[in-house]
Amino acid sequence: MKLLVAVKRVVDYNVKVRVKSDHTAVETAGVKMSMNPFDEIAVEEAVRLKEKGIATEIIAVSLGVTQCQETIRTALAMGADRGILVETDVALEPLAVAKMLKAIAIKEGAELVLLGKQAIDDDMNATGQMLAALLGWPQGTFASKVEIADGTATVTREVDGGLETVALTMPAVITADLRLNEPRYASLPNIMKARKKTIDVMKPEDLGVDPAPRLSILSVNEPPVRKAGIKVADVAALIDKLRNEAKVI
Template sequence: MKIIVAAKMVTDPNIKVRALSDGSGPDLASVKMAMNPFDEIAVEEAVRLKEAGIATEVVVVSIGPAKATETLRTALAMGADRGLLIRADQPVEPLAVAKLLKAVVAKESPDLVLTGKQAIDDDSNQTGQMLAALLGWGQATFASKVTVADGALQVTREVDGGLQTISVRLPAVVTADLRLKEPRYASLPNIMKAKKKPITEKTPEDYAVNVAPRLTVIRVEEPPARQAGIKVATVQELFQRLHSEAGVL
């Protein structure tokens, strides 16, 4: 079984991102970047399937600027076999990402595509679903457990009402939720080995995919600062304030 994992470079989740003064977008100058946490979970799932003897090769694909090579190196250090960078210096919207991944699937012929359920920069939660629709494959989103047996996947999904278990025939697209796996820390020897693993660089033009944006960002603003709370002396005062100031009683 060959597995393709999509891994996006995003701002480090521990960094507070500021908006540019002109409101044209987020200020990413000198900001630390990292692999999207949900994609990191997807990489971990793929590597564990390979370690269990179920998968034979794990290919990680990233779409972004040259700096996204660092994201691929992280995935290779975790245990992926090779990387593919589709060089795009402008933001690529989910539909264009899905079309690029479809083109990669056509060339690589994988049995399974794993992605994170969403990226933490735009929270779109669209790419996996769009890719499955374009490919005509079955999909299992928000996966918290994946079991492979008899050419099919048993996938436990996290839904609003609890957990749902479904069966999906391969080939399929699966998007990883938070509790699917705990990503490993890459060891120093594996980091050194990752430097020797191959990374191929392509462009959207190589796949005949138009990545021109369909949406226009009008303005990006930081959320308003949260107002400080107050202390009340008695329960009666609390009810009075909720009634007269908050208007909830």
Template sequence: MKILVPVKRVVDYNVKIRVKPDGTGVELANVKMSMNPFDEIAVEEALRLKEAGKASEVIAVSIGPAKAEETLRTALAMGADRAILIATDETVEPLAVAKLLTKVAEEEAPQLVILGKQAIDDDSNQTGQMLAALLGWSQATFASKLELGDGEAKVTREIDGGLQTISVKLPAIVTTDLRLNEPRYASLPNIMKAKKKPLDKKTPADYGVDCARRLEVLKTEEPPMRKAGIKVASAAELVDKLKNEAGVL
């Protein structure tokens, strides 16, 4: 069984985000980039399924600029078997990503697609659901536990009320939550080997997908600075401030 794992190149989660002076977007020049943390969890889960004998091949795919090759090589260093780069310098929105992944899935015929529930740069939380709709496959989102059985996947989901366990028929789309696993670190020998592995490089045009943007960003602003907190002498004073100053009561 093949497992397809889409991965995205994003600003590293440890980096403090800065807005460009002209407000046209986020500053990416000379900023550390890495694999989206939720996608890293997806890669780890696919590798664990392969190590357990549930899968035969793990294929990583990324859509983005040429530098996204680094993200794919990270996936290869972790243990992925193959990698596909769909190179484009355009900002690809979730629907276009889902359309491209649909073409890849039809070409590679995986039984399972595991991807992060969202990317930490746009927080859209849309691609997995759109991909399931386009393919007509079962889906299980926000997975905190995944078990494969005979022709089905048993998924424990994190929902507002706690945990929910469902079974979905394969082929299926599964999106990962933070508590699914702890991703492994790629060893130095594997990193060196990954640098030599060939990548399958394509473009959106090869799949006949139009990546033109449908949304226009008018302006990007940093959130306002948080005001310092104050101490109150009594509960009565707290209620008074909440009512007369904050206006929340």
């Protein structure tokens, strides 16, 4: 079984995000970038499926600027077999990403597509669902456990009321949640091996997809600074302020 894993290059989760001075976007110049943490979990799950003998090949796919090759190399060091970069300077939206992943999945003959449930930069949480709809494949989102046997993927999902288990007929799309696994650290030998693995580069036009944005960003601003709290002497003072100042009781 051939697996496709989508990996996105985002601002590292340890970095304090700053808004550009013109309020058009988040500042990325000179900022540490890394693989989206949820995508890292998806890569780890793909590698584990290969180690179990379920998967035969793992293809890491990234879409964006040339530097996205670094993100693919990280996936290759973790255990992916080869990479594909769809190179573009356009700010990609979930629908365009889903269309390109669909084209690649069909071209490669993938039987399973793994993605993070969302990216930590925009929190869209839409690409996996859109991809499943475009492919006409069943989807298991927010996966905290995945088992594959006899052409069926059994996915335990994290939902508001607890856990839900669904059975998906392959091929399928699965998005990884935080508790699916603990991603491994790439060893130095695997990092060296990753440099020799193949990364194919293509353009959106090669896949017949127009990546032009459909949304316009009007303004990007930091959230307002929260007001400092106050201390009260006793319960009576607290009730007085809630009643007469906050007017919530």
